[in-house]
Amino acid sequence: xxxxxxxxxxxxxxxxxxxxxxxxxxxxxxxxxxxxxxxxxxxxxxxxxxxxxxxxxxxxxxxxxxxxxxxxxxxxxxxxxxxxxxxxxxxxxxxxxxxxxxxxxxxxxxxxxxxxxxxxxxxxxxxxxxxxxxxxxxxxxxxxxxxxxxxxxxxxxxxxxxxxxxxxxxxxxxxxxxxxxxxxxxxxxxxxxxxxxxxxxxxxxxxxxxxxxxxxxxxxxxxxxxxxxxxxxxxxxxxxxxxxxxxxxxxxxxxxxxxxx
Amino acid sequence: xxxxxxxxxxxxxxxxxxxxxxxxxxxxxxxxxxxxxxxxxxxxxxxxxxxxxxxxxxxxxxxxxxxxxxxxxxxxxxxxxxxxxxxxxxxxxxxxxxxxxxxxxxxxxxxxxxxxxxxxxxxxxxxxxxxxxxxxxxxxxxxxxxxxxxxxxxxxxxxxxxxxxxxxxxxxxxxxxxxxxxxxxxxxxxxxxxxxxxxxxxxxxxxxxxxxxxxxxxxxxxxxxxxxxxxxxxxxxxxxxxxxxxxxxxxxxxxxxxxxxxxxxxxxxxxxxxxxxxxxxxx
Numbered sequence: 407x408x409x410x411x412x413x414x415x416x417x418x419x420x421x422x423x424x425x426x427x428x429x430x431x432x433x434x435x436x437x438x439x440x441x442x443x444x445x446x447x448x449x450x451x452x453x454x455x456x457x458x459x460x461x462x463x464x465x466x467x468x469x470x471x472x473x474x475x476x477x478x479x480x481x482x483x484x485x486x487x488x489x490x491x492x493x494x495x496x497x498x499x500x501x502x503x504x505x506x507x508x509x510x511x512x513x514x515x516x517x518x519x520x521x522x523x524x525x526x527x528x529x530x531x532x533x534x535x536x537x538x539x540x541x542x543x544x545x546x547x548x549x550x551x552x553x554x555x556x557x558x559x560x561x562x563x564x565x566x567x568x569x570x571x572x573x574x575x576x577x578x579x580x581x582x583x584x585x586x587x588x589x590x591x592x593x594x595x596x597x598x599x600x601x602x603x604x605x606x607x608x609x610x611x612x613x614x615x616x617x618x619x620x621x622x623x624x625x626x627x628x629x630x631x632x633x634x635x636x637x638x639x640x641x642x643x644x645x646x647x648x649x650x651x652x653x654x655x656x657x658x659x660x661x662x663x664x665x666x667x
Numbered sequence: 668x669x670x671x672x673x674x675x676x677x678x679x680x681x682x683x684x685x686x687x688x689x690x691x692x693x694x695x696x697x698x699x700x701x702x703x704x705x706x707x708x709x710x711x712x713x714x715x716x717x718x719x720x721x722x723x724x725x726x727x728x729x730x731x732x733x734x735x736x737x738x739x740x741x742x743x744x745x746x747x748x749x750x751x752x753x754x755x756x757x758x759x760x761x762x763x764x765x766x767x768x769x770x771x772x773x774x775x776x777x778x779x780x781x782x783x784x785x786x787x788x789x790x791x792x793x794x795x796x797x798x799x800x801x802x803x804x805x806x807x808x809x810x811x812x813x814x815x816x817x818x819x820x821x822x823x824x825x826x827x828x829x830x831x832x833x834x835x836x837x838x839x840x841x842x843x844x845x846x847x848x849x850x851x852x853x854x855x856x857x858x859x860x861x862x863x864x865x866x867x868x869x870x871x872x873x874x875x876x877x878x879x880x881x882x883x884x885x886x887x888x889x890x891x892x893x894x895x896x897x898x899x900x901x902x903x904x905x906x907x908x909x910x911x912x913x914x915x916x917x918x919x920x921x922x923x924x925x926x927x928x929x930x931x932x933x934x935x936x937x938x939x940x941x942x943x944x945x946x947x948x949x950x
Contacts, residue, residue: 452881457934635694635697637687637932640723640733641724643721649721
């Protein structure tokens with residue numbers, strides 16, 4: 407973990423509210439793990455005051471760069487989207503626990519911008535010779551991210567859009583359920599873990615599907631953050647062991663431990 | 668830059684404020700804690716407290732609302748784990764203490780008073796986010812006086828009393844604390860506030876109200892420090908939205924002998940260090 411000024415080396419718009427930004431930082435590029443995030447100061451003014459936490463989508467230790475995907479959802483991310491290549495932003499990171507890939511089969515479920523940390527995870531899991539299945543859920547075709555990239559890495563990709571403009575029509579959780587019905591018979595003793603990131607209702611549904619099938623499931627949770635390093639106790643998530651901090655104990659949690667209600 | 672407040676010798680007049688710095692562990696990975704004037708710990712209560720349900724924080728213009736609810740592991744874990752960690756450093760440690768009852772405060776103060784590594788105690792009588800105790804003591808001059816008297820009796824360490832801005836006349840409470848023997852006063856704690864999401868028509872914090880901090884509250888804090896500094900003889904420590912050395916100096920011009928940096932720790936990890944460096948121009 408380090409706080410430093412990082413130069414923007416690339417910044418592009420992927421969809422009406424989706425952006426990709428690449429920063430230069432040897433330290434973050436070399437130490438980041440899938441599932442971790444950075445806390446970015448998007449402005450030196452007093453409003454917005456707090457940093458904005460964004461998941462790391464990719465890191466390139468050789469080039470010394472790391473990539474974020476983000477959606478503009480408010481004033482802070484709007485400001486970020488206007489930053490020019492060559493300018494510098496103050497970044498704290500890498501933060502959080504990250505995912506651990508342990509089993510033979512990794513089943514990744516992304517809702518919307520939830521693909522951001524899962525893209526990084528897919529890459530690392532494939533590197534360590536795991537079977538990777540990706541389920542990408544989006545509102546419509548224009549908002550489907552990373553499909554080609556993940557396919558070219560060797561992941562088996564299923565896309566679901568709510569309006570049916572690409573892939574299966576409906577929620578990504580329905581595609582997951584359908585897939586598991588047949589797939590669970592073919593696993594044949596291999597162990598499987600589901601990794602999910604997306605809106606809370608989606609995570610809750612994925613957690614329920616995992617529980618029904620007796621699969622392990624890790625979810626990346628979201629909360630408003632202040633410090634980002636575990637000091638302020640602001641980003642609590644309710645678990646069966648009591649309140650845990652998204653920034654330090656998470657953002658990745660065992661889905662069984664989350665109190666979803 | 669060196670200063671002595673309530674008998675505590677500090678390298679410089681810049682401390683980190685309670686609740687924004689944990690027990691120093693997280694920040695020690697990022698810089699040398701010994702560069703600070705003092706560390707004021709997160710509130711320690713007699714028994715562990717799990718804190719309030721989420722959402723606990725929300726950003727507001729030039730500030731933030733929080734309702735953490737004094738989440739901490741309690742006195743026992745503080746003494747076994749957090750205080751020994753701080754023993755690796757030489758920076759003065761001021762332990763912030765909160766409680767629901769007078770007896771709870773006294774029990775914690777008594778235990779802390781025996782610890783060599785504790786240089787001072789800050790009584791939190793100003794947290795607006797818990798149902799019982801705490802701010803209830805800080806908005807009533809009689810209760811303030813009783814509590815500070817009891818704490819002074821139980822403690823060999825200096826007692827700093829952290830005042831609430833959520834009162835009609837802060838000088839009344841300040842004088843009550845001074846009369847009871849407070850060695851110094853620190854102010855202000857957060858100002859009670861509220862934010863509503865107009866889309867869902869629901870409060871943005873689970874506990875509905877929270878404490879406002881950050882630059883948004885600085886003019887109120889400067890005004891209160893100015894009022895209190897004139898009303899009492901004990902040293903005053905200024906807190907409230909300090910982001911820069913200029914902000915810190917403004918508090919000193921209002922009568923503060925030292926300052927605490929709070930919300931700025933979330934914005935820039937190095938804020939206290941930059942403030943210490945920047946203050947050299949002014950003092």
